[in-house]
Amino acid sequence: MTYRKRTISVAPMMDWTDRHCRMFHRQITRHTWLYTEMVTTGALLHGDVPRHLDFNDEEHPVALQLGGSEPADLAKSAKLGEQWGYDEINLNCGCPSERVQKGAFGACLMAEANLVADGVKAMRDAVDIDVTVKHRVGIDEIEHYDFVRDFVGTIADAGCKTFIVHARNAILKGLSPKENREIPPLKYDFAYQLKRDFPALEIIINGAIKTTAEIDLHLQHVDGVMLGREAYHNPYLMADFDGRYYDDHEITPKSRAEILQAMMPYIRQQLALHGNDGKGLRLNSITRHMLGLMAGLPGARSYRQALSDSKKLALGDPALLLEAMARMQPLAA
Structure with missing residues (x-):
């Protein structure tokens, strides 16, 4: 390409x-x-x-x-x-x-x-x-x-x-x-x-x-x-x-919620490949990069707190992203 x-x-x-x-x-x-x-x-x-x-x-x-x-x-x-x-x-x-x-x-x-x-x-x-x-x-x-x-x-x-x-x-x-x-x-x-x-x-x-x-x-x-x-x-x-910078107007920017949804299959795949047993890949290894997604929006702190909950992260369930997003609703469509 x-x-x-x-x-x-x-x-x-x-x-x-x-x-x-x-x-x-x-x-x-x-x-x-x-x-x-x-x-x-x-x-x-x-x-x-x-x-x-x-x-x-x-x-x-x-x-x-x-x-x-x-x-x-x-x-x-x-x-x-x-x-x-x-x-x-x-x-x-x-x-x-x-x-x-x-x-x-x-x-x-x-x-x-x-x-x-x-x-x-x-x-x-x-x-x-x-x-x-x-x-x-x-x-x-x-x-x-x-x-x-x-x-x-x-x-x-x-x-x-x-x-x-x-x-x-x-x-x-x-x-x-x-x-x-x-x-x-x-x-x-x-x-x-x-x-x-x-x-x-x-x-x-x-x-x-x-x-x-x-x-x-x-x-x-x-x-x-x-x-x-x-x-x-x-x-x-x-x-x-x-x-704006690549003149590709066929791509519609994803909403923040769509970005989180798009990451969920990837997270499931990575956890299945590498495990989430404390020895392999941890859910936090991926979600830590996503803490800034709501930067500047009301409710961003609650979103970060949800994504940083150690007990829920330990469960290794990507649905945590949806829970974090719910903290923002209806603020970040």
């Missing part, structure tokens, strides 16, 4: 954008690109490949984000991703956590543009799908635009055509990952300038974008917008994205 450009996407978020989260998001928007949590090359080459790479066909278009720095390992991992059916391989050059730094990947790779270029070239030689890079605009005290311009230019020379720009610096020492998402100032103008300097590249902007008005503004300057935590905490924001 041929996909449109990545006008809107949902960011890879550790512990959040697993296959259940992506399946939920896919009930809300058909065309928005979805990304996995970061998977390290070590986990793929020495671990349980199906556990890391298995996903649902309905998730397409879906990208695999890799963490790693060794070109040969990246190439092997990218090939695995292609064989499992992913539509894109994305290299993480933006995560600032110390655990990631110790593995010599993530944001610290921005200081080694030639190594990243070697990794991108190795992956592109290994696969036929797109290879993209997600990165910051700087690291630590490096505040000048020339740094990210030269980084992008070097990687582009290796054949990368798509760059996802988290428009903040990454502070590698002294700030937690959470603080790195909030404290370094946003530099949207750096992403805009990248598009002006590299008009042939696909430039996607990321960082604290929360409304359709903000998305529309950014799309005047760049090719795409990647949403992060707002897509998770307020997922119904994406309900009209297929028509």
Whole structure:
């Protein structure tokens, strides 16, 4: 299948954008690109490949984000991703956590543009799908635009055509990952300038974008917008994205109630496959991603409380979704 450009996407978020989260998001928007949590090359080459790479066909278009720095390992991992059916391989050059730094990947790779270029070239030689890079605009005290311009230019020379720009610096020492998402100032103008300097590249902007008005503004300057935590905490924001950003007006946005109904067969299937006995899959592993569906509506708190009832979750009955929805009636048709 041929996909449109990545006008809107949902960011890879550790512990959040697993296959259940992506399946939920896919009930809300058909065309928005979805990304996995970061998977390290070590986990793929020495671990349980199906556990890391298995996903649902309905998730397409879906990208695999890799963490790693060794070109040969990246190439092997990218090939695995292609064989499992992913539509894109994305290299993480933006995560600032110390655990990631110790593995010599993530944001610290921005200081080694030639190594990243070697990794991108190795992956592109290994696969036929797109290879993209997600990165910051700087690291630590490096505040000048020339740094990210030269980084992008070097990687582009290796054949990368798509760059996802988290428009903040990454502070590698002294700030937690959470603080790195909030404290370094946003530099949207750096992403805009990248598009002006590299008009042939696909430039996607990321960082604290929360409304359709903000998305529309950014799309005047760049090719795409990647949403992060707002897509998770307020997922119904994406309900009209297929028509608004992908010109697919044949798709009628589902109501919140229809989204919950659509998830029930999937939940039953997953529980039947993996069990709900406390050792396998827990109902909460899926429903936890759905807590934000009623964000902003009267009764949202009661909905969340119903979905968070530990005793009822332990029963493993997807009908809990209907009970949670009933807390909203007739507020959320």
